Amino acid sequence: MLDYLKKINLKKSIFMSTLYTSVVEEGKIPNTYMTGNVSYKKQTSNIHPDNTVIKEVSFEPGSRCNWHINPTLQLFIATDGIGYFQEKGNAIRLLHKDEVVTILPGVEHWYGATPFSRFSHISIITEIDKGTGIWLQSVTDDEYNSFGR
Numbered sequence: 001m002l003d004y005l006k007k008i009n010l011k012k013s014i015f016m017s018t019l020y021t022s023v024v025e026e027g028k029i030p031n032t033y034m035t036g037n038v039s040y041k042k043q044t045s046n047i048h049p050d051n052t053v054i055k056e057v058s059f060e061p062g063s064r065c066n067w068h069i070n071p072t073l074q075l076f077i078a079t080d081g082i083g084y085f086q087e088k089g090n091a092i093r094l095l096h097k098d099e100v101v102t103i104l105p106g107v108e109h110w111y112g113a114t115p116f117s118r119f120s121h122i123s124i125i126t127e128i129d130k131g132t133g134i135w136l137q138s139v140t141d142d143e144y145n146s147f148g149r
Contacts, residue, residue, distance in 0.1 A: 052126050056122050080118045
């Protein structure tokens with residue numbers, strides 16, 4: 001392989017070994033923005049784009065975030081349990097492990113665990129220099145319990 005690379009004038013230095021993320025911050029998210037127990041781990045690596053945030057977020061059963069709007073794109077990868085996701089004006093959608101949701105900028109939404117299951121996801125938020133999300137009102141019990149109605 002190296003002989004081939006030399007033939008096509010590529011330098012070995014352009015190839016990198018596998019890089020792993022490390023947790024740089026973790027804790028509980030304040031109930032200012034959440035209902036119930038929600039924790040997070042902020043991830044980073046030496047190839048992580050500076051203008052991107054990657055977080056693993058875990059919700060205990062019945063926990064959820066407030067309605068909010070992101071100013072930028074958010075990718076959301078379900079990693080464990082069963083969760084709820086809802087955009088304003090639409091029905092609640094169930095989320096299962098390995099599902100990916102792309103949340104466009106300016107879309108009012110919320111997510112969280114179902115009443116009987118924990119739920120975890122990885123959130124990738126791009127272009128953080130455009131500002132932070134706008135946190136709105138709490139998801140009411142009536143809204144939360146409306147799944148399937």
